[in-house]
Amino acid sequence: MRTKGNKSAKVSVITMGCSKNTVDSEVILAQLKAGEVEACHQHKDDSDTIIINTCGFIDNAKEESINTILDYAQLRKDGRIEKLLVTGCLSQRYHEELAAEIPEVDAWFGTFDLPKLLKNVGVDYKKELVGERQSTVAKHYAYMKISEGCDRPCAFCAIPIMRGKHVSKPIEELVFEAKNLVRQGVKEIMLIAQDSTYYGIDLYGERRLHELLDRLSDVDGLEWIRIHYAYPSKFPFEILPLINSKPNICKYLDIPVQHISDNVLKSMRRGITKRRSLEVLDRIKAEVPGIALRTTLLIGHPGEYQEDFDELYEFVKNYRFSRLGVFTYSHEEGTAAYGLEDHVSRAEKYERENAIMDLQHDISYELNQQMVGKEYKVMIDRIEGGNYIGRTEFDSPEVDNEVLLPFENQYLRVGDFVNVKIEKAEPYDLIGRPQIKH
Numbered sequence: 001m002r003t004k005g006n007k008s009a010k011v012s013v014i015t016m017g018c019s020k021n022t023v024d025s026e027v028i029l030a031q032l033k034a035g036e037v038e039a040c041h042q043h044k045d046d047s048d049t050i051i052i053n054t055c056g057f058i059d060n061a062k063e064e065s066i067n068t069i070l071d072y073a074q075l076r077k078d079g080r081i082e083k084l085l086v087t088g089c090l091s092q093r094y095h096e097e098l099a100a101e102i103p104e105v106d107a108w109f110g111t112f113d114l115p116k117l118l119k120n121v122g123v124d125y126k127k128e129l130v131g132e133r134q135s136t137v138a139k140h141y142a143y144m145k146i147s148e149g150c151d152r153p154c155a156f157c158a159i160p161i162m163r164g165k166h167v168s169k170p171i172e173e174l175v176f177e178a179k180n181l182v183r184q185g186v187k188e189i190m191l192i193a194q195d196s197t198y199y200g201i202d203l204y205g206e207r208r209l210h211e212l213l214d215r216l217s218d219v220d221g222l223e224w225i226r227i228h229y230a231y232p233s234k235f236p237f238e239i240l241p242l243i244n245s246k247p248n249i250c251k252y253l254d255i256p257v258q259h260i261s262d263n264v265l266k267s268m269r270r271g272i273t274k275r276r277s278l279e280v281l282d283r284i285k286a287e288v289p290g291i292a293l294r295t296t297l298l299i300g301h302p303g304e305y306q307e308d309f310d311e312l313y314e315f316v317k318n319y320r321f322s323r324l325g326v327f328t329y330s331h332e333e334g335t336a337a338y339g340l341e342d343h344v345s346r347a348e349k350y351e352r353e354n355a356i357m358d359l360q361h362d363i364s365y366e367l368n369q370q371m372v373g374k375e376y377k378v379m380i381d382r383i384e385g386g387n388y389i390g391r392t393e394f395d396s397p398e399v400d401n402e403v404l405l406p407f408e409n410q411y412l413r414v415g416d417f418v419n420v421k422i423e424k425a426e427p428y429d430l431i432g433r434p435q436i437k438h
Contacts, residue, residue, distance in 0.1 A: 009082070011039040011121060012047035015136070016065045017055025019143040019192050021088060025053045026133035028114065033134060035123030041136040048082040049121060054090035056162055059330040065090045073104035085109065087117055089162040111163055132180065138381065140415030141188035141397060142181050146174055146212065150194035152231065155269040155336035156301055156329060159194050166195065168203045171212050178219050187415060188224035188379065189216070190396060196230045210238035217246045223417070224379070226396055228254040232280045233272040240287040250393040251288055255281070256296040259304070260315040267303030269336060281319070292394035294323035297356060300349035301329045302340035309352050316359055322367060323400050324360045326353045361427050368401065368425035375435060378403050378420040380412050388412045390420070403430045410436055
């Protein structure tokens with residue numbers, strides 16, 4: 001049996017939750033590799049050390065993380081693994097309670113404890129590896145975290161409790177990271193943060209997302225840059241001319257509106273009104289014609305009564321977002337909303353969620369029908385079920401529409417770009433034919 005800290009140990013890093021956690025796991029893997037530890041992403045049977053990178057955002061995510069810890073705790077108890085370590089948001093917030101309930105876990109680490117985590121497996125943290133990662137999602141695209149934490153006072157959100165205050169990464173560091181990713185074969189980068197629109201304030205005294213985008217757009221070999229999590233409140237309109245003019249900045253924007261009723265926006269502490277939200281969205285559409293807007297809605301927040309939900313429903317119906325996701329409110333300890341009555345029943349939350357998603361299903365189908373007969377540049381992501389599966393610039397991986405290209409005597413490689421004529425459209429899929437020039 002290997003002893004603790006022995007560098008011949010094999011480590012598996014298990015990632016739960018969002019793309020931000022994915023980036024954190026990739027950093028862990030790069031540090032382990034530099035420390036000459038054999039490590040992989042997700043579980044392999046011959047691994048003797050398991051690191052679980054947890055999510056603690058909402059009830060469903062917490063439950064999934066806890067169940068995963070319990071599964072591996074049983075393996076630890078049975079002697080099938082030698083060491084079980086837990087890190088990430090859930091561990092940051094609840095490690096004392098969890099440690100008392102799950103003694104099989106050898107050690108718990110928070111979101112700022114990477115050096116301690118590495119030391120536990122016999123590796124010294126290397127500062128010179130800042131920006132270095134071992135990709136886990138694909139070789140041709142990657143998520144890039146431009147900041148950590150959040151300064152927003154949203155009543156429902158526990159992220160500041162788990163991730164702390166907003167801290168931007170310097171532009172030079174991010175450009176260096178992007179160049180490294182491109183050298184590894186990455187062609188598309190998704191910029192992620194708790195709040196992308198806040199980028200730069202802490203470092204430069206003003207928002208600098210536009211400057212970051214401009215610098216990244218000059219990185220040779222970087223063909224697509226995609227922006228996620230740009231809050232509507234105090235939106236940096238300086239980025240719009242860049243999105244409109246730079247060919248490698250996708251005409252795509254993830255902008256989490258959360259709600260449209262003034263009553264609910266006030267209860268949420270979103271710092272914006274319905275009127276201002278509409279002004280922001282309308283200006284984005286006017287300055288970047290053809291942009292695909294993705295939004296996220298939060299259903300069942302304290303203060304959301306039937307008339308508020310009806311107002312939200314009509315907003316979705318009339319505004320016709322290109323992409324849309326829904327969360328149901330989770331009553332989180334330590335948040336401002338926790339002191340409010342969680343008066344919308346779970347059944348009613350899910351009923352409202354289903355109503356919105358049924359509506360969006362029809363909207364997506366109608367918007368996709370408008371793409372039939374047109375040609376689009378498509379990136380090939382994978383091969384599956386007799387199809388090449390790809391995306392247009394209007395779609396982010398895993399959460400948005402996909403383009404299916406049936407095998408037809410042509411050879412396409414994962415990571416390639418190809419012009420595709422759309423021949424058929426379904427609510428969340430497009431079916432097309434590559435326009436191969438001979």
